[in-house]
Amino acid sequence: xNSVTQMEGPVTLSEEAFLTINCTYTAxxxxxxxWYVQYPGEGLQLLLKATKADDKGSNKGFxxxxxxxxxxxxxxxxxxQVSDSAVxxxxxxxxxxxxxxxxxxxxxxIA
Amino acid sequence: xxxxxxHPSWVICKSGTSVKIECRSLDFQATTMFWYRQFPKQxxxxxxxxxxxxxxxxxxxxxxxxxxxxxxSLTLSTLTVTSAHPEDSSFYICSARAGxxxxxxxxxxxxxxxx
Numbered sequence: 001x002n003s004v005t006q007m008e009g010p011v012t013l014s015e016e017a018f019l020t021i022n023c024t025y026t027a028x029x030x031x032x033x034x035w036y037v038q039y040p041g042e043g044l045q046l047l048l049k050a051t052k053a054d055d056k057g058s059n060k061g062f063x064x065x066x067x068x069x070x071x072x073x074x075x076x077x078x079x080x081q082v083s084d085s086a087v088x089x090x091x092x093x094x095x096x097x098x099x100x101x102x103x104x105x106x107x108x109x110i111a
Numbered sequence: 112x113x114x115x116x117x118h119p120s121w122v123i124c125k126s127g128t129s130v131k132i133e134c135r136s137l138d139f140q141a142t143t144m145f146w147y148r149q150f151p152k153q154x155x156x157x158x159x160x161x162x163x164x165x166x167x168x169x170x171x172x173x174x175x176x177x178x179x180x181x182x183x184s185l186t187l188s189t190l191t192v193t194s195a196h197p198e199d200s201s202f203y204i205c206s207a208r209a210g211x212x213x214x215x216x217x218x219x220x221x222x223x224x225x226x
Contacts, residue, residue, distance in 0.1 A: 036217075
């Protein structure tokens with residue numbers, strides 16, 4: 001079945017540091033890939049997505065590229081801010097199937 | 112953009128009572144809604160998928176008689192936790208989409224505490 005593996009946290013960075021959160025997936029066919037962000041006490045917000053190989057999703061300075069050859073969708077940001085502190089979830093969907101989530105990575109950015 | 116409203120945002124109830132959580136799509140018709148449960152510092156676990164007008168499909172290990180899901184209209188789904196116990200305390204999140212190929216929109220979640 002479909003599954004998502006993402007690096008375990010917590011990740012603690014200083015403001016303006018470079019961020020990478022690794023995500024790899026296992027799926028049949030050609031899934032769509034997503035990154036969601038969850039701020040404390042809130043639901044999930046879509047951060048970015050990619051629907052086919054080599055697509056790059058981007059939003060709010062975050063980027064992730066759909067790499068079919070390595071089955072990866074790593075999240076990156078060049079310069080994190082304190083306000084980026086949250087839990088980040090990598091997820092995939094096989095079209096008509098519900099989202100499958102990774103375990104989440106907690107990011108803490110300190111000033 | 113698509114908005115999903117989930118209420119209440121938090122609820123405290125006594126053990127043995129039932130609690131209803133509502134999930135409404137405000138500006139689109141949600142043919143499919145999903146209910147997730149999230150334990151502290153863990154990922155989201157899919158509980159069930161419901162299509163409007165049909166019985167919900169529950170994931171393995173989820174008690175359908177305890178977690179009653181109703182999706183009677185294209186804009187409303189409800190999750191009722193019956194005879195709640197402290198182990199049911201958790202963060203419940205709904206998600207909705209208009210159909211295959213459409214994006215998923217999440218509610219803001221409901222924190223249930225059973226005392």
